[in-house]
Amino acid sequence: MPKSHGQPASSAIDVPIRDAACVLVVDASAPEPKLLMGRRRAEQVFLPNKWVFPGGRVEDDDRSLADGFGDGFSPADLASEIRPFALAAVRELFEETGLMVGRRGTLAGAVGPAWQAFAASGCVPIPAHLYPLARAITPPGRVRRFDTWFFLTGSTAILTDSALPDGELLDLGWFTLPEARNLDLPNITRLVLEDLAGLLTKARVSTDASEPLPYYYSDGTAFRRDLISCKVAPPTP
Numbered sequence: 001m002p003k004s005h006g007q008p009a010s011s012a013i014d015v016p017i018r019d020a021a022c023v024l025v026v027d028a029s030a031p032e033p034k035l036l037m038g039r040r041r042a043e044q045v046f047l048p049n050k051w052v053f054p055g056g057r058v059e060d061d062d063r064s065l066a067d068g069f070g071d072g073f074s075p076a077d078l079a080s081e082i083r084p085f086a087l088a089a090v091r092e093l094f095e096e097t098g099l100m101v102g103r104r105g106t107l108a109g110a111v112g113p114a115w116q117a118f119a120a121s122g123c124v125p126i127p128a129h130l131y132p133l134a135r136a137i138t139p140p141g142r143v144r145r146f147d148t149w150f151f152l153t154g155s156t157a158i159l160t161d162s163a164l165p166d167g168e169l170l171d172l173g174w175f176t177l178p179e180a181r182n183l184d185l186p187n188i189t190r191l192v193l194e195d196l197a198g199l200l201t202k203a204r205v206s207t208d209a210s211e212p213l214p215y216y217y218s219d220g221t222a223f224r225r226d227l228i229s230c231k232v233a234p235p236t237p
Helices: 060-067 083-097 113-120 177-181 187-200
Strands: 017-027 034-040 055-057 102-104 123-125 131-137 145-154 169-176 213-218 223-228
Touching (some): 017 083, 034 083, 034 177, 055 083, 060 083, 060 113, 083 113, 083 123, 083 145, 083 169, 113 123, 145 187, 177 187, 187 213
Parallel strands (some): 131 213
Antiparallel strands (some): 017 034, 017 055, 034 169, 102 123, 213 223
């Protein structure tokens, strides 16, 4: 597998693995589907100038919201450990692109600081519109390491109204798969992009969560791609 770029080695310390979530938004309204992507800023330590899917860290507020969240997830029996990742993906998409996967309404109960902007928009998240697509753990030796769940949603799940993005991602745009492949992508982004391409070659995008999902990680000797379920507790990094 090609060596990663833009991730300096960090052998002096044991870099902690942080939870994160990304979302692939696909516009399938045209004959050739398009995917939403943005470019990270040059001054960012992790993956500077790389093109990525919207996403970011899972916050404690995502976990608190998931604990008492009354609406559904996809699949309905999505493992409880993964549910905060789905909510984080909805929140990060809103923050980085201004797009909302939700419905009009009021979030029940108190929400933490991470969700106040979303709640102020007068919307409630609908994580049931997000389908688990893949999981990946950043290999050792990187300046940052993340345990990331990637989710898939369609542009039809986006509310018409949108907010201003926070500016963390530059040059936000919609790209066909060939166009996306020509961008400066991190290795894992390229791998998940090909997982998506495999789904899009079918008659329709499958949301059958009974199918195992790709899981990318290092076992200490090689970078692996295993298949796992999203219905059971994920394996420990």
